[in-house]
Amino acid sequence: MNSKIAVVTLIALISVSCNREKNIEISSESFTEKELSMCENSKCPEVTINYVEVFGDDEISEKINAKIKNFIFSSLIMGEDTIPTAKTIQEAASGFINAYNADKAQFPDMAGEYFAEISVNEIYRSKEHLCFEMRQYLFTGGAHGYGTTSFMNIDPETGEELTSKELFKKIKEFTVFAEKKFRDKQKIAEEQGINDTKFWFENDAFYLPESVGFTQDSLIFIYNQYDIASYADGPIELKIAIKEAEPFLNID
Incomplete structure (x- = not known):
């Protein structure tokens, strides 16, 4: 009797595990300002958002989707606010457009129209690891726009x-x-200071960016403009082959 119970329990556990794994699915989604009613009869700044949405296990997918949307909401914040209050992408985009309209009304000779380009893409997936690349580029006046690239690494079993x-x-x-x-x-010699060329690492000491991207073959580290060098130097990327990094990794 006990052996039958054990077998049934094992089958149930395997079934739950397989279902969870199958249920975690990712789809590509998109949004533009043209979907907003406020832009139907008036010209709005361009807002282009390409992102992914996770489906399946409700609890896990909700956690991951909330993190993705929080990045999108945060990217569209204007002014001094740092914590997003928007509940939907439509609301966040409307806030961005309203901020442009307010600035344009105050400064009618303002050169250039605002625009926002945001993307979230899955770049790596395994049973124990999801990696998303998150990019945003905004122009909100001035000489040029500003963009960043970051990465988010997720445990698909917990979200x-x-x-x-x-x-x-x-x-x-x-x-x-x-x-x-x-x-x-x-091309910085070992005996040189890390800042002896064009870089400005704090305290003249090398450090890695806050986030790391994973692909099938490489680790990707990106220093965004102004992180360690001037805007003109652009984003600075460091790639390290997975095979070389394996001795330092806790995950497969």
Whole structure:
């Protein structure tokens, strides 16, 4: 009797596990300002958003989708606010457009129209790891726009973000290893200070960006404009082959 119960329990657990894995699905979604009623009869700033939405296990998908949408909402915030209050993409886009209209009314000779381009893409997936690349580029006046690239690493079993400690082991040793790769790519000799060329690392000490991207073959680190160098230098990318990074990784 006990053996039958054990077998039934095992089958149920396997079934639940398989269903959860199958139920985590990702679809591509898009939004533009043309979908807003406020833009039907008047010209609006361009707002282009391409993103992914997760379906399946309700609890997990809701957590991941909330993180994705929070990035989109935060990207569209104007003014001094730092915490998004929008509940939908439509509301966030409307806030961006309203901010432009208010600025245009106050400064009618303002050159150039605002625009926003935002994207969230899945770039890696395994049973224990999802990685999303998140990009945003906005023009809100001035000489040029400004964009950033960041990454979000998710545990698909929980919907929670994976921390650096969960992604890496021996983080100090890995940072030393990554610095050698960075110096090689940027042609900075070992005896030179890290800021002896064009960079401005704080305290003249190398450090990695806050987020890391994973692909099938590489780790991707991106320093956005102004992070460690001038705007003119553009984003600075460091790629490290997965095979070389394997000794420092906590995940497969």
